Amino acid sequence: MRTLFCCLVRVLALVLLLAAPPLLAQPARNAAAPPLPLPRDQSSNVVLRAPKAERLRSFREQRDFQYVTVKSELSAWDLLWMRFWRWVAELLNTRPGKVLWEYGIYAALVLAFVFVVLKLMQVDITRAFGRAPQRAPLSYDTESEDIHALDFQTLLQEAEGTGNHRLAIRLGYLKVLKQLADQGLIRWQPDKTNHDYLYELPAGPLATAFRELTQQFDYVWYGEHDDLTPTHYAQARATREAFQQLLASPRRAA
Structure with missing residues (x-):
């Protein structure tokens, strides 16, 4: 009888153990449910505070808070x-x-x-690719000219007498080249350019004056300015004569 009672107790305990998991799982399902909303707090008053004007101004002056499009500073x-x-x-x-x-x-x-x-090769590029200067109405050939064989005094008087100022400026410039060559300051050659003679002169007032005289000659002769007025020619002749006086001065290199 006692043995039968013990068996019944063991069976009842086993039944209770098998029924226990569904009972324990019920709180887990209740925990997964959404929480209930809390009631609104009506006992405290919320006061909105605005920032001070000085603080807002300081924020506006800072570059990080300036949300504007910067214009290009390029011209x-x-x-x-x-x-x-x-x-x-x-x-x-x-x-x-x-x-x-x-x-x-x-x-x-x-x-x-x-x-x-x-x-x-000392080729005059301006003459090679530009227009050839017009020949003067006098019996004068620029291609075969030799400064050591020309009578500049007679040719200058003839050019000035006929009003051929452009040719007179060329003859005056060639006369200056002859004077430079006679004094051993340059080595004259027919195929040299005017700027080659400029490089041969030592630095100083003489080279500066010769550069101005050369620019004047290039402008008149290679620019084919046949419409020079007597006033313009007088100014050009004064420049040449001033250079000749400087060349004749013993202190020209000072």
């Missing part, structure tokens, strides 16, 4: 050049642009080489 000229170089860059990115750039470099190198060769 209209800079913007124009920027658009131009952008257009050049876009052009060079195309196939024709790349071909033009490649062969353009070779062409520039060839032109630079030709220019150097012509300068070494």
Whole structure:
């Protein structure tokens, strides 16, 4: 009898253990439920505070709080050049642009080489690629002139008497070259340019005056200014005579 009672107690305990998990899982399902909303607090008054004007002003002055579009500080000229170089860059990115750039470099190198060769050969580029000066109405040939064989006094008087001021300026300039050559300051050669003689002169007042005289001659002769007035020619002759006086002065190199 006692053994039967013990078996019944064990069976009842086993039944209670099997029924325990559903009972324990119920609080877990209740915990997963959404929380209930809290009631609104109506006992305290919320006061909105505005910042002080000084503090707002300090914030506005700070660069981090200035949310505005900054205008470009470039000028209209800079913007124009920027658009131009952008257009050049876009052009060079195309196939024709790349071909033009490649062969353009070779062409520039060839032109630079030709220019150097012509300068070494002492060729007057302005005469080679420009218009040839018009010949004077006198029986005078500039191609076969020799400063050591010309009678400058007679030729100058004839040119000035006929009003050929352009030729008179050329003859006066050649006379100056002869005086420089006679004093050993330059070595005259028919194929030399006027600027070659300028480089041969030592630095000083004489070289400065000769540079001004050369610029005057180039402007009149190679510019083919046949419409020189007597006043203009008188000014040019005064410049030449001032140079000749400086050349004759014993203190010209001072």
